[in-house]
Amino acid sequence: MAFIELNHVFKTYKNGVSALADINLQINKGEFVFIIGESGSGKSTLNKLLYREEKVNKGNVMVGGVNVSKLKNGNVYKLRRKVGVVFQDFKLLPKLTVYENIAYPLESYGLDNKTIRERVMEAVNRVGLKEKLRSYPDQLSGGEQQRVCIARAIVNKPKLIICDEPTGDLDPKMSREIMDVIDKINTEMGSTVIMSTHDKEIVNRMKKRVVCIHRGVVVSDQEKGKYIEYEDN
Amino acid sequence: MRIIRIFTRGIRVAFKSVFRNLSLSLASISSTSITLVIVGLAILFTFNVNSITKHIEDVLTVIVFVDKNVTDEEINDLKTKINSNDNVNKETLEYRSQDYLKEQLSAKDDDLKKVFETLDTNPLQATFVFRVSDVKKIDETVKEIEQYDHVDYIKYGESLASKLVSMLEVIRNACVITVIALILVTIFLISNTIKITIFSRRHELSIMRLVGTSNTVIKLPFLFEGFIIGIIGSIIPVLLNIFGYTFFYDYVGGDLFSELIVLVNPNSIVYTTSLVLVLVGGLVGMFGSVNAVRRYLKI
Ligand SMILES: Nc1ncnc2c1ncn2[C@@H]1O[C@H](COP(=O)(O)OP(=O)(O)OP(=O)(O)O)[C@@H](O)[C@H]1O
Ligand SMILES: [Mg+2]
Numbered sequence: 001m002a003f004i005e006l007n008h009v010f011k012t013y014k015n016g017v018s019a020l021a022d023i024n025l026q027i028n029k030g031e032f033v034f035i036i037g038e039s040g041s042g043k044s045t046l047n048k049l050l051y052r053e054e055k056v057n058k059g060n061v062m063v064g065g066v067n068v069s070k071l072k073n074g075n076v077y078k079l080r081r082k083v084g085v086v087f088q089d090f091k092l093l094p095k096l097t098v099y100e101n102i103a104y105p106l107e108s109y110g111l112d113n114k115t116i117r118e119r120v121m122e123a124v125n126r127v128g129l130k131e132k133l134r135s136y137p138d139q140l141s142g143g144e145q146q147r148v149c150i151a152r153a154i155v156n157k158p159k160l161i162i163c164d165e166p167t168g169d170l171d172p173k174m175s176r177e178i179m180d181v182i183d184k185i186n187t188e189m190g191s192t193v194i195m196s197t198h199d200k201e202i203v204n205r206m207k208k209r210v211v212c213i214h215r216g217v218v219v220s221d222q223e224k225g226k227y228i229e230y231e232d233n
Numbered sequence: 234m235r236i237i238r239i240f241t242r243g244i245r246v247a248f249k250s251v252f253r254n255l256s257l258s259l260a261s262i263s264s265t266s267i268t269l270v271i272v273g274l275a276i277l278f279t280f281n282v283n284s285i286t287k288h289i290e291d292v293l294t295v296i297v298f299v300d301k302n303v304t305d306e307e308i309n310d311l312k313t314k315i316n317s318n319d320n321v322n323k324e325t326l327e328y329r330s331q332d333y334l335k336e337q338l339s340a341k342d343d344d345l346k347k348v349f350e351t352l353d354t355n356p357l358q359a360t361f362v363f364r365v366s367d368v369k370k371i372d373e374t375v376k377e378i379e380q381y382d383h384v385d386y387i388k389y390g391e392s393l394a395s396k397l398v399s400m401l402e403v404i405r406n407a408c409v410i411t412v413i414a415l416i417l418v419t420i421f422l423i424s425n426t427i428k429i430t431i432f433s434r435r436h437e438l439s440i441m442r443l444v445g446t447s448n449t450v451i452k453l454p455f456l457f458e459g460f461i462i463g464i465i466g467s468i469i470p471v472l473l474n475i476f477g478y479t480f481f482y483d484y485v486g487g488d489l490f491s492e493l494i495v496l497v498n499p500n501s502i503v504y505t506t507s508l509v510l511v512l513v514g515g516l517v518g519m520f521g522s523v524n525a526v527r528r529y530l531k532i
Contacts, residue, residue: 051443080445091440105444107242110235152444 001065002026003192004050004160009059011045011216019045020216023059027194029159032186034203035196036227037213043196046213047162050194051083052076064159081109084153084161084191086182088168090145092137092152099133102151109156123151126188127181143174147181154185161185163195167202175202203227239450247457250430251465258462261419261426265466265517268415269510273474275408276506277497282401284497289398290368293390294325295375297361300383307383308359314381315361320374326363331355358385368398397494416517423459423521428529430458438530452530456522463518464511471507478503 004027011020019042027033035043048054049061052068061068064082071079092101102123106116124130127147137145146166153161163182167175179202186193197203203210203226210225211218219230251258299311312328315321329337334357339346349355365371375387431438441451479499488495 074448077442077445077447080443082445085443091443093437093440104440105446108441108444108446108450110239110242110450112234112238156445 001062003029003031003064004194005060005062006046006049007060007062009049009061010057011042011049011054012057018216020049023213023216023218025211025218025221027192030186030190030192032183032193032206032208033195034206034208034210034225035194035213036198036203036210037196037230039198041213042216043213044164045216047085047164047194047196050160050162051085052079081105081156082159084150084156084158086146086149086153086161086163086166088165090137090149092145092148094137097134097136098129098140098148101137101148102155105152105156119155119157120151123155126154126185127151141174142170143177146170146174146178150178150181150185154189154191157189158191160192160194163193163197165197166195167197167199172201175199176205179206200227239453243450243453243457246454247461250434250454250458251461254426254430254433257426257429261423261462261521262466264419264422265463265514266469268412268419268517269467269470269514270473271408271415272412272513273470273506273510275405275412276509277474277478277502278401278408279405280497280502280506282398282405285401285494286368286398288495289390290364290366293368293371294362294364295371295378295387295389297363297378297387298385299359299361300385301358303359303383311381311383312361315363315378318374318377320365320367320370322364322366326361329360329362331357331359334360369402416513419517420521420524423462423518424525424528426462427455427459427522427525431455431525431529452526455526455530456519459518459520459522459525460515461518462521463514463516466518467511467514470510470514474506474510475499475503478506 004025006023006025009020009023010018012018023046035046037043045054049056050063050068052071056069059069063079066079068079093104096104099120102120103116106119111119124133127150129144129147129151132140132144137148140148150166161182166182167178170178182193182195183206185191207224210220210222210227212220212228212230214230214232220228297315299308303311308328312326316323316326332355335349335355338357339349365374371389375389378384379387438451482496482499485496487498
């Protein structure tokens with residue numbers, strides 16, 4: 001069984017919008033997969049199903065052998081500890097320093113300070129932010145904030161990292177740097193990476209697996225693929 | 234160890250939150266205080282009503298004067314009848330014959346003794362003496378016994394006393410109802426405070442959920458917050474209760490208006506009352522939190 005499996009997954013939002021229809025997808029451990037597709041095609045929805053922000057209407061979503069679609073609300077946190085999520089808008093806590101932001105998950109798990117410190121420093125080393133640990137998020141550039149967000153996502157050494165347009169707000173140079181950081185995490189930590197993006201240049205440069213979604217349906221899935229712009233017929 | 238860290242973290246976050254939304258917290262704290270002051274009054278009042286009632290029951294004897302010239306058999310019948318009245322405290326029922334009373338009075342008073350010696354007959358009336366189990370029904374009981382054969386008339390302590398007890402009980406019941414209403418209002422206010430805390434921290438909460446913080450850890454600070462508000466709210470009522478009641482007790486000198494109304498000594502009740510106030514404060518706070526967490530913290 002693959003690390004991630006989606007079998008005949010359907011997702012319709014409460015307002016009646018059908019975001020995903022009959023998605024079938026398998027992703028192996030350690031893979032790096034781009035999810036591309038035009039705005040509103042269902043990329044974020046797919047991500048949300050993986051970390052159980054949303055529930056499927058039909059079908060199964062398996063992550064690391066766990067049927068995420070059947071997970072009880074009270075147990076969702078166990079999944080989230082194994083999944084790091086990175087967003088376009090970072091979602092950092094403005095009143096906490098960089099160090100505190102990265103330590104936040106571990107602190108809330110009740111780990112001891114020594115372990116927290118070690119893990120935070122390890123994560124910081126991977127994303128390269130050493131000099132800014134005492135700064136606050138609003139004192140950082142977008143690229144730096146995104147590094148903090150990535151550090152927070154990997155601080156608990158997750159098996160899966162989900163990135164929803166992580167470079168959406170960054171300029172091309174910063175985007176490349178961020179992509180290198182994530183690529184390094186993928187190869188060095190062995191974490192599976194799923195990244196949705198609109199960034200043609202990045203997709204073409206990285207030469208990874210590319211899954212294209214259109215109107216909630218997988219329309220192409222290429223190994224070492226290129227960015228495609230899918231059009232109806 | 235982990236549990237201790239999670240606990241201390243919860244308390245830390247809760248304290249921060251109480252002081253961050255200070256004006257709101259103060260509103261809840263004062264509401265709790267007002268409620269608890271009245272709870273305290275109600276408790277002290279109840280203690281005193283119970284003690285006064287008991288005291289009155291202890292001292293209030295009913296004296297039934299028996300007709301003269303009745304036979305022993307008739308006396309016995311009457312005794313059985315009185316004994317079978319529900320409100321008569323059986324252990325206290327006593328028969329005092331004419332001779333017995335004469336002896337008693339003579340022993341106490343030499344002049345009276347001389348008077349008795351000059352008389353051929355005994356001028357005294359035999360009596361039955363008893364106390365009632367329920368002072369509030371004393372009037373009824375007396376009326377019933379007056380109807381029995383060979384009862385001449387009945388004397389008993391002011392029926393005012395029994396009216397007083399009834400009145401005190403009405404006041405106490407009103408207190409209890411007020412307290413319940415105030416507790417509900419306080420729970421609502423605290424719940425509202427916590428709701429606003431939840432709302433103002435929703436960004437942080439969504440991040441906590443995202444990074445895999447367990448539901449217990451997410452909820453704990455809110456529960457502590459209500460608890461802290463409740464405990465802080467109980468400080469003033471506890472002080473008022475201890476010093477206020479002691480002062481009042483000393484000021485009136487232990488009894489009110491008459492020796493019939495004896496107040497309970499502060500030392501024997503203020504500490505129990507304080508403990509109850511702190512507990513009620515904490516519980517009310519927790520209830521408020523649980524209510525808010527259940528309704529507004531969707532996890
Ligand atoms: N919470 C929601 N409630 C209702 N409809 C939603 C919700 N979230 C998304 N949708 C709808 O579902 C569809 C897919 O949205 P989704 O966010 O998954 O697209 P996307 O591919 O991530 O788009 P973008 O590239 O703009 O981020 C859209 O039509 C969107 O309007
Ligand atoms: Mg999206």
